Amino acid sequence: MSGAVLFAVTGMEGEGWADALRALDPARPVRVWPDVGAPEEIAYACAWKPPAGALKGLAGLRAIFSIGAGVDALVGDPALPAEVPLVRAVDPDLSTRMSEYVVLNVLAHHRRLPRALADQKAHRWIQHDQPAAPAVRVGILGLGELGTDAARKLAVMGFQVAGWSRSPREVEGIACFAGAEGLAPFLARTDILVVLLPLTPATRGIVDTALLRGLARDGALGGPVLINAGRGGLQNEADLLAALTDGTQLAASLDVFETEPLPGDSPFWDLPNVLVTPHMAADIDPAAFARHVLGQIRRLEAGAPLQHVVNRAAGY
Amino acid sequence: MSGAVLFAVTGMEGEGWADALRALDPARPVRVWPDVGAPEEIAYACAWKPPAGALKGLAGLRAIFSIGAGVDALVGDPALPAEVPLVRAVDPDLSTRMSEYVVLNVLAHHRRLPRALADQKAHRWIQHDQPAAPAVRVGILGLGELGTDAARKLAVMGFQVAGWSRSPREVEGIACFAGAEGLAPFLARTDILVVLLPLTPATRGIVDTALLRGLARDGALGGPVLINAGRGGLQNEADLLAALTDGTQLAASLDVFETEPLPGDSPFWDLPNVLVTPHMAADIDPAAFARHVLGQIRRLEAGAPLQHVVNRAAGY
Numbered sequence: 319m320s321g322a323v324l325f326a327v328t329g330m331e332g333e334g335w336a337d338a339l340r341a342l343d344p345a346r347p348v349r350v351w352p353d354v355g356a357p358e359e360i361a362y363a364c365a366w367k368p369p370a371g372a373l374k375g376l377a378g379l380r381a382i383f384s385i386g387a388g389v390d391a392l393v394g395d396p397a398l399p400a401e402v403p404l405v406r407a408v409d410p411d412l413s414t415r416m417s418e419y420v421v422l423n424v425l426a427h428h429r430r431l432p433r434a435l436a437d438q439k440a441h442r443w444i445q446h447d448q449p450a451a452p453a454v455r456v457g458i459l460g461l462g463e464l465g466t467d468a469a470r471k472l473a474v475m476g477f478q479v480a481g482w483s484r485s486p487r488e489v490e491g492i493a494c495f496a497g498a499e500g501l502a503p504f505l506a507r508t509d510i511l512v513v514l515l516p517l518t519p520a521t522r523g524i525v526d527t528a529l530l531r532g533l534a535r536d537g538a539l540g541g542p543v544l545i546n547a548g549r550g551g552l553q554n555e556a557d558l559l560a561a562l563t564d565g566t567q568l569a570a571s572l573d574v575f576e577t578e579p580l581p582g583d584s585p586f587w588d589l590p591n592v593l594v595t596p597h598m599a600a601d602i603d604p605a606a607f608a609r610h611v612l613g614q615i616r617r618l619e620a621g622a623p624l625q626h627v628v629n630r631a632a633g634y
Numbered sequence: 635m636s637g638a639v640l641f642a643v644t645g646m647e648g649e650g651w652a653d654a655l656r657a658l659d660p661a662r663p664v665r666v667w668p669d670v671g672a673p674e675e676i677a678y679a680c681a682w683k684p685p686a687g688a689l690k691g692l693a694g695l696r697a698i699f700s701i702g703a704g705v706d707a708l709v710g711d712p713a714l715p716a717e718v719p720l721v722r723a724v725d726p727d728l729s730t731r732m733s734e735y736v737v738l739n740v741l742a743h744h745r746r747l748p749r750a751l752a753d754q755k756a757h758r759w760i761q762h763d764q765p766a767a768p769a770v771r772v773g774i775l776g777l778g779e780l781g782t783d784a785a786r787k788l789a790v791m792g793f794q795v796a797g798w799s800r801s802p803r804e805v806e807g808i809a810c811f812a813g814a815e816g817l818a819p820f821l822a823r824t825d826i827l828v829v830l831l832p833l834t835p836a837t838r839g840i841v842d843t844a845l846l847r848g849l850a851r852d853g854a855l856g857g858p859v860l861i862n863a864g865r866g867g868l869q870n871e872a873d874l875l876a877a878l879t880d881g882t883q884l885a886a887s888l889d890v891f892e893t894e895p896l897p898g899d900s901p902f903w904d905l906p907n908v909l910v911t912p913h914m915a916a917d918i919d920p921a922a923f924a925r926h927v928l929g930q931i932r933r934l935e936a937g938a939p940l941q942h943v944v945n946r947a948a949g950y
Contacts (some may be wrong), residue, residue, distance in 0.1 A: 414766050414792040422745055425738035434911050441903045443895035446923040450730050452921065474790050476730040579759035587757045595750055596759040603766065
């Protein structure tokens with residue numbers, strides 16, 4: 319018998335996600351909390367901010383699938399069964415979408431989009447000089463699945479690309495830095511910093527005055543640019559606001575914030591050098607998520623190990 | 635003896651271009667019109683809107699190098715010696731810059747940048763649904779050096795990419811259409827049209843109501859998008875303005891216009907669905923141009939044929 323899948327979500331429609339999974343595997347029972355059916359039949363859970371206790375008492379639970387690449391909310395949930403493997407969402411669809419956002423925003427600042435928009439608004443035709451991509455150094459802070467895909471695509475565009483990760487990695491064509499001792503030299507060679515770190519106790523607030531001051535100041539763009547598509551909790555917003563207004567920081571693209579939705583009176587909305595988006599860099603598509611979940615379930619039911627299992631002690 | 639190079643330009647500083655060439659080949663005499671020196675020493679000319687008659691009476695002239703990929707102004711110049719080969723500018727720097735502009739603008743419309751900017755201005759946090767790149771079809775009208783580079787980079791981003799050229803071409807991973815009979819099916823499968831054609835008598839005004847109505851209307855973006863980084867003369871601006879305001883056309887990025895600079899009272903400046911830039915998609919860098927010119931001169935002086943020679947009858 320195929321184990322049943324339970325969707326336990328808040329803040330999104332569970333039925334749409336369940337339907338996408340049913341479409342790919344019509345024989346498998348799929349339930350949406352609170353309609354759990356017989357709890358002993360639930361072998362898999364797909365979770366996004368699960369209702370408190372929704373995953374308790376499921377004796378047959380074999381895996382929990384995070385709906386999304388970031389698992390900080392799930393790792394921090396004390397009601398999550400500690401002994402069941404937690405799997406992050408990894409799918410080409412998710413990587414494609416995140417790289418769209420990253421490449422769009424790197425190119426936008428590289429080609430001075432905020433200035434072009436201001437010129438257009440003022441009906442000003444001014445041809446500014448500007449460097450080509452090979453003169454600009456992009457750094458990806460967080461060289462996981464998403465960061466690696468974005469790094470490769472930025473390299474194709476011609477940028478000098480480096481990446482930083484906690485433990486050493488190798489990616490062809492990308493200068494790789496790692497560990498605490500690798501951070502300062504990584505920042506010092508970076509004109510455009512793309513933050514794609516997981517949010518953990520070790521990374522909370524990492525984007526602060528010290529980090530921003532460590533970025534290259536001799537670059538072809540005239541000042542460093544920050545792009546945060548990771549988590550709002552990674553940035554110290556008081557420090558960031560100061561850097562964006564006192565000239566430390568040339569510009570930024572911010573998709574995530576300490577408080578979401580970003581409050582209407584936040585000063586970030588009105589900064590002329592900041593592009594604000596509503597945490598939409600990379601939402602996974604229900605069909606892509608269903609493909610990922612069923613792929614992992616098939617592995618497990620064939621006796622193969624799960625992939626992309628979260629290290630809960632490390633927090634990602 | 636090395637043949638001398640003459641820069642004959644208007645609307646730009648000739649000395650900067652000449653200096654870039656001198657830096658790479660200090661032994662070669664480089665002159666800037668009107669300081670031609672001994673006319674019989676001039677073997678090569680680099681031209682951008684050359685002063686009338688500047689290239690007449692140069693008996694030793696072996697090649698004319700266009701400063702820029704578009705040669706419509708030079709081909710249309712009756713004072714240009716007809717028997718001397720005219721060479722278009724081809725350089726990785728130029729391709730890199732054009733592809734930056736193209737990929738930036740394709741991604742901007744794909745990710746609904748105009749809507750995101752309006753939301754930011756209004757302090758609105760709205761997460762809109764949106765397709766991923768593989769659901770969107772980009773078409774490159776003009777699959778030359780620049781179009782092919784842009785097509786390849788868009789394919790790396792995940793888009794479905796096709797190209798159209800006058801004579802048949804083959805590019806791996808790109809659906810290639812050609813000739814008059816290939817245009818309608820090419821347009822019918824295109825959600826985002828990127829215009830990179832040369833301006834010739836055959837292409838003048840090609841972007842008109844009929845062409846715009848031929849684009850796909852069943853696409854994932856909800857309407858077709860136009861990106862013109864070729865020449866302003868390619869677009870019928872009355873037709874385009876109508877299409878952008880009556881809903882035929884969802885949005886556009888326009889880098890070129892019939893009249894440049896775009897007059898301050900042009901309605902294009904204020905359309906909320908149009909990104910206007912001042913003909914800056916791909917300006918060649920003086921160092922890159924010097925590299926290209928010296929590479930071709932070395933070929934010629936070694937007895938090899940010139941590359942990238944313009945077919946003046948075809949106009950490109």
